[in-house]
Amino acid sequence: MTTAPARTTAPPSAPLVELHLPVPADPEKLPVGRLLAWGDQHEDAGVQDQATRARIALAGLRQRYAADQELNAITTEEEQLEQRLAELRARKGQLAPAAKPKRGRRPVDYPAAEVRAWAAANGMDCPAVGRVPKAVVDAWRAAQRPTSSA
Known part of the structure; x- marks a missing residue:
C-alpha cells in the first residue's frame, strides 16, 4: 500500500495539519x-459539508439500529413470557381442585302460564x-286444594 498525503484546511487560528493515510486498493473498503476525517479536513467546503451530513446520517442510523435491536429483544422476551x-x-x-358446579335457578314447580291466567281471572296483579x-x-295453590266438606 502506498501512502498519499492528504491536504487539510483548518480555521485560521489553527495550524495546517497534513494526514498521511494509506490509500486502499479498493475505495469501497476505506x-x-x-473517510469522514478526510472529509472534515478537506479544503473544499462542499466535501466538508458532505462529511458533516454523513456524520448526522450515521448518527441517525446508529440510533435507529439500537432502537430496532432493543425492540427485537423486547419482542423475543415478550413471546417467551407469554409461552x-x-x-x-x-x-x-392441573393442580387446582375441580370447581363445584354453580347453583342455577331452581326449576319452577308450577305452570307459570296457568298461574298468570288464574291471577288475571281473579283480579290479582301479576307481571306478564x-x-x-x-x-x-301461594293464592293459586290455595285455590287448587280440594275443599273438604265436613
Whole structure:
C-alpha cells in the first residue's frame, strides 16, 4: 500500500495539519471513520459539508439500529413470557381442585302460564313476564286444594 498525503484546511487560528493515510486498493473498503476525517479536513467546503451530513446520517442510523435491536429483544422476551405464562396456567389448571358446579335457578314447580291466567281471572296483579310473585303462587295453590266438606 502506498501512502498519499492528504491536504487539510483548518480555521485560521489553527495550524495546517497534513494526514498521511494509506490509500486502499479498493475505495469501497476505506473505513468510514477515516473517510469522514478526510472529509472534515478537506479544503473544499462542499466535501466538508458532505462529511458533516454523513456524520448526522450515521448518527441517525446508529440510533435507529439500537432502537430496532432493543425492540427485537423486547419482542423475543415478550413471546417467551407469554409461552411461560401459558405453561403456568396449564399447570395451575392441573393442580387446582375441580370447581363445584354453580347453583342455577331452581326449576319452577308450577305452570307459570296457568298461574298468570288464574291471577288475571281473579283480579290479582301479576307481571306478564319474569318471576311470578310468591303471593300469587301461594293464592293459586290455595285455590287448587280440594275443599273438604265436613
